[in-house]
Amino acid sequence: MRERIQDMREILIKPQFHKFGDFKEFAQEFQLDSRDLVLTNESLYIPFMKDLELPCKYVFQEKFGLGEPSEEMITNLFSDIDPKDYDRVISVGGGAIMDIGKLLSLKRTGTVHELYFKTAEVVPEKEHIALPTTCGTGSEVTNISVAIVRDEMGKTTKLGLVSDLLIPTDVCLIPEFLKTLPYEPFASSAIDALIHAVESYLSPSRATMTSELFGVKAMELILEGFRMIGESGPEARFEYLDEFLTAACYAGIAFLQAGCATVHAMSFPLGGTYHVPHGEANYALFGKVLEKYNTIQPDGKLLKLKKTIARILGGSEEDAIKNLADLENKILPLRPLRKYGFTEEDIELFADSVLMNQQRLVINSYVPLTRELIVEIYRETY
Ligand SMILES: NC(=O)c1ccc[n+]([C@@H]2O[C@H](COP(=O)([O-])OP(=O)(O)OC[C@H]3O[C@@H](n4cnc5c(N)ncnc54)[C@H](O)[C@@H]3O)[C@@H](O)[C@H]2O)c1
Ligand SMILES: [Fe+2]
Known part of the structure; x- marks a missing residue:
């Protein structure tokens, strides 16, 4: 696609949108299988997913560090999860989970630090299906992934990696998730x-x-x-x-x-x-x-x-x-x-x-x- 001088778009709505009554309905429609990586929290997995006994791989964010995404947390996830092992990323969680899911859907072109400081290229590789479980960030539709990183002065701050290529492919809204929030x-x-x-x-x-x-x-x-x-x-x-x-x-x-x-x-x-x-x-x-x-x-x-x-x-x-x-x-x-x-x-x-x-x-x-x-x-x- 040719570069534009100015962004004159009225609006950008890239994902396909769906609404489901529950996770089971979603899992049937998207035919979840063993090539799906579900990134979530255990506190969401137990009430909403466990009983379905689906064959997909579940990864719990908290295993890699607590709180909002950090350079270190995402680096640990990168080294633990081999991109050859999954075809789709399914993020079920708040903005934190979705922002990490965006990175897991990319080709590994560099370190996490290089991605956030824009010295590594953003290249999409996997489908990314976003299921928000908080009613805040809107990360399911946005082109941003935010993480806590170290800046040039060595201080930690939050930085947004921005690229339209980060926008999830599908958004599934399931209001039931908000019941446990x-x-x-x-x-x-x-x-x-x-x-x-x-x-x-x-x-x-x-x-x-x-x-x-x-x-x-x-x-x-x-x-x-x-x-x-x-x-x-x-x-x-x-x-x-x-x-x-x-x-x-x-x-x-x-x-x-x-x-x-x-x-x-x-x-x-x-x-x-x-x-x-x-x-x-x-x-x-x-x-x-x-x-x-x-x-x-x-x-x-x-x-x-x-x-x-x-x-x-x-x-x-x-x-x-x-x-x-x-x-x-x-x-x-x-x-x-x-x-x-x-x-x-x-x-x-x-x-x-x-x-x-x-x-x-x-x-x-x-x-x-x-x-x-x-x-x-x-x-x-x-
Ligand atoms: N990418 C973007 O466009 C964008 C925009 C704004 C903020 N953000 C980022 O999003 C993050 C904040 O997201 P957030 O406000 O959604 O919070 P969050 O993702 O940090 O989640 C807050 C807490 O609620 C828990 N939780 C989430 N859903 C739950 C549910 N349904 N039931 C029980 N517990 C639940 C989580 O495990 C976590 O402990 C920050 O990291 C912020 O930087 C991203
Ligand atoms: Fe915000």
Whole structure:
């Protein structure tokens, strides 16, 4: 394919989409066999897969290290799993599992470090079927794989490997998986999806009519669900799992086109250094970032966003950002960064790390993201 000068696509939706009632229905439709590698967690395997006694190879991520994907974890997986032993990768899990599944579907052209630092080529080799079990990252549709890596200064940070060749071939949505997701990761992943919808909606030069369509629909579904939980408590989510899973996927489609921005750029060093779960790290910054946008540039696209939030939640557009923060606080109480281990010294260090490592996100900021503004946001969320 010829290279294009500019990416003028309205939207990119690459996988084939399916919805199933349960894993058994999926396994029958895709005829899982011994050449399939299922990457998952044991805590998902036992309730949803074990009894089916399928002949596929199961690999549990936690055997290779805990927490979010790291260079070391993926390196261990690479050395333990021979690519000759499987034809398809089936990722059943949260964003972490799916991001690792993306790497396992590639030809081994170099080390994990070389892949993330772009000195090894991304060459797809296997089919990759993604089954998300959280309602957050949208990784099932995106062209990004995120891992904790060591940067040039020897510091750990999170870095995204980006290539359209990483997009899974199929996405299978099975809302039943969300039943075992505990309330906190459920809530933080849903807030992550909401942030994807909002950041992509506000993305100054990359948002398109079609990305807005998916972003606004995701906001509607998530905020309606949050309103129900706010009124009736966490149990209310069980009536609405399909909508949350679908919304996360829509938000993924929106941000794949339009990009994430300030919130994600600033949360990455936090996640990389203090291992704060992705959704929580974003949530810790989200409200303050919107407040700053509202002070610096309250009109234009932000005004449209405030109108959209007011339409969904009720209340006035002037109060929309505060009403949103209040509702989120009911869903998941907001914590200051210092509760996650963040120190005052990190304010300046992280600001430099954001500008050095996260330019792909910094460029999508609704207002120009200066070092001064980054420092201010970290200081006020500290
Ligand atoms: N590629 C992308 O486009 C993209 C976008 C955003 C974030 N990410 C990455 O995704 C990761 C975060 O993903 P996440 O928020 O989905 O969390 P996660 O994948 O880290 O999972 C969180 C925890 O929940 C458990 N879990 C997942 N589903 C479960 C279920 N149904 N029942 C019980 N337990 C379950 C997991 O085992 C894990 O302990 C981060 O590594 C982040 O960097 C990727
Ligand atoms: Fe995210």
